[in-house]
Amino acid sequence: MTLYTSRVVVPRRRSQAWKRTGGNILYAVGLPFVLLVLWGIWATVSPEKFFPGPLVIAEAFVDTWIGPAFFVDVLPSLGRLALGIILSVAIGVIAGTLIGLTRWLRELLEPLLEFFRAIPPPVLIPIVMLLMGITDAMKVAVIVFGAVWPVLLNTIDGVRATDSVMTETARSFALSRGERLRYLVLPSASPRIMAGVRQTMSVALILMVISEMFASSSGLGYRIVYFQRNYLIAEMWSGIVLLGLICILLAAIFSIVEKRVLRWYHGIKEVERA
């Protein structure tokens, strides 16, 4: 009887699963598609100089970005962004762990950190520009200065919140300092750290664009402002579309990494929900 039911049920389940993924994709793509069509119709019915239709922008996208501009503007931007994110995460995790584990350091630094975090990072661009000149290093510095805070503060909190029984377990088995860090403190803080990394990434993207808009001769932000000043409206919009696509790409990479790093965490959540 059981065998019989399972035989009947299994293929149906599989097709349901397919239906569900199909449905999910339809839901995800459906609304953007409808909006695109509406926008296209609207743009042909009443053409506006500053709001070109999607086809015009798509054409401008291909003409502008696929070719040498990719190497001149997009790659340097992405390079600075990547470097900025990597440095922010590295500095944030290392400094955060140190501060989180050292009581006097934490009490000393906490008010200061809150102050620096409260400064809107773009206002530092003029100062950093004066100090470092209009260089790649200056742009990376601006990105790091603004984007390091979420990771740093979350790491401090996460490291501090290590469970007392887990810590006692580590002590009772006489784990060394390095082992405790590697197998207890960092993994137990990792959900918080990853939440910080997610915020860091979006702040870094914003700062990348802004730093390039201020003072630059290359990069996505520079190019978008350039198009705007020269009334190349469709090209300008295509740059914005490209930024959106980069954002989605970043989110996808993050989600893959997060799923791997926090597999245990999501597993527990799933067990708790069941």
Added chain:
Amino acid sequence: MPDTLLRVEHLKKVYESSTGNVEAIGDISFQMQPGELVCIVGPSGCGKTTLLKCIAGLLRPTQGTVELDGKKVTTPPPNMALVFQEYGRSLYPWLTVRGNVELPLRHKKLSRDERDRLIDDALTAVGLDHAAKSYPWQLSGGMQQRVAIARAVAYQPEVLIMDEPFAAVDAQTRADLEDLVRRLHLDRGMSILFVTHDIDESVYLGERVIVLSKSPTWVQEDLAIDLARERDQITTRALPRFTELRTHVYEQIQRAKRGEAVRPAA
């Protein structure tokens, strides 16, 4: 007569707080020989966990000493392993069952083969060799506590300390785990110090039962359990002697709760 394995002498612990000092442990002294299984029972709130933490070197006693193998315990000694009541917070959820058992062995100077052998042996001893690749949160409560026991067994301690390890599992699992502890003790000659609030459990498991008074705590009675070494959940618990001992311990605990027992002048 073998040397004393564990010696607790005039242990006293006072917690200092802003609202005043709390004397958790008054004066506890007892000894434990190698290969013994000693149970500690006491009324709730009598400072059992405080006592264990002092013995394990996790807490510094206010007065008195703990000696393991003739060496004074000030930090967690390497030849002692702990099993906590809160298995869910004692196992690391980001490590597999095998990873958890392996963790304390990492800094022991062992060859890869030797380490693997210890892990496999410990997992087999607790009946979890099939679950090595699972994560702790995928297992039931009883199985998680088995992992914690396997971790302690693989560590090869001279004394295993268990702090109310089965308080959070259901009754059937609990009986299985009690038999597991008895078997580890009999087959491997492990010295076990077992803290519990369950009177039946203490009599069923122990060869000696130490009854603690209420806080500030002292040793109210040190009772030898003269039951056969081989014990069985059904037959042992049905023995008249078991009932006698159980009743005796129960009365002692009741006296302890009411504070009737008088502390002998030291």
